[in-house]
Amino acid sequence: MTPPTALNIRETLLRAIEEQSPRSPIDSSLQSGSILQAAARALGAAFNTELEQALLTQWHELFRTGYLAWGFNIANPNPPFCHVTDRGRAALERLSHDPANPSGYLRHLNSAAHLNPVATSYISEALDCYVSSSHKAAAVMVGAAAESLVIELRDLLLERLRSADQTLPRNLDDWRVKTILNSLRSYFDSVQRQFPEKLREEYESYWSAFTQQIRATRNEAGHPTSVQPIEPEAVHASLLIFPELAKLANKLRDWVATNVR
Template identity: 50%
Template sequence: MLTPDQIREALLNVIDEQENGNLQTVSILRAVKERLELPRDVGQEQLVLAEFHRLFTTGYLAWGHDLANATPPFCHVTSRGSSALEQLSRDPGNPQGYKEYLKRNSSLPPVAEAYISEALDCYVNGHYKAAAVMLGGASERLVLDVRDAIVQKIVREGEPRRSQLEDWRVKKVLGGLKSYVDEKKAKLDPQLREKFEAYWAAFTQQIRAVRNDAGHPNSIDPVTYESVHAGFLVFPNVAEMANLLKTWAATGSK
């Protein structure tokens, strides 16, 4: 049985191929049926229909071709959809491709992986505030894993304890991690130093800021698609940086 993510990826690929033409429901669905080699099975065909209509929920498709052909079966790719198609292999609107891209560049702990799956599900259903909270949860799990690895390094090498790294508040842990890594920066592998300098600020200022805006009980402003989308795009780089930091901490090098 095909998964919704597999069906959505096939739909997006077909739409990408047909975008320059006159998009119509029948031509899209026929091509997807052929690509997925679907048997005559109403249950699976309805899964395809559900994922097709979800593309409208996400805002990647809208009905109509022009004002003279403004109703179904005509449809068109929105500006949001065009942006997603430009980076289809890693866009969060394509959860299957996004997860594969993430796995090629990093290894997530189980808790972070579960949060990312939930975040992607929220995103494709248009629940951007919920997606931001889940994405922030995945990122904070990465931070705590890095913290644990560095605390072990500190103990192993007999260095003074760092109170910030033992704090329960993620904000304090973030500050402690940055201070510690900054002290060691001159001796870091160039690749790790470059990743740290490029993406540590992206994590603290982008993903976590959006997560806090979404989860703060006093916040009633909607979290925008643009901010969540940007957070998803930077997350693989943050995950790769976290893996490099954990590897560095485990080597025992001072």
């Protein structure tokens, strides 16, 4: 049996926390022992010291990065009592695909879109950075993943236009991503009447919004003008948007492959 990865262990812990979190004032408070025991049972960690230590490592990471805090109230401020923080509650609200749960996020992403290996490597590292609270690094990584999708779409369009001996849109072969995005938008704006209705609506509604939000956050982190940190909420938003951007990029790529000839 393949040992669980750190991401699998983290997801198991988060699910145990979600299941045991009090729903009303009369519910029992969270306690470390019951959460860890539930996670250990789910992982089959009994009598496996190495796996139990890996579980404890992920448990302490949840405290270090602000998803959990010790204590239930002033009368019970110390371990084994603990509680979910605001950041933790936000993660639990959409646990199946929140970036705080990289395993679930990647399952959701892979069900929504196909990623090239470069984009996959960058989004995986973005998730690693995010759960470690390295938000500047996460913003740069998710921006790079999005740029990989843009370049992939541009390369296919260039290939198809050249093979069809059609005039290339201005600056489509540029190396600067912002310039490529502008050229792609100009081209797709000119042909969007040929799109199926659903694709046209998605393109008009989301393409510019998705790319702009991710690039703005990435540029704020990658080209800093102040020492103010990137807000975790901005990086969180970029990561939540990314699967939808990837899905739309896939649809545009499929349209180009079928219709530009």
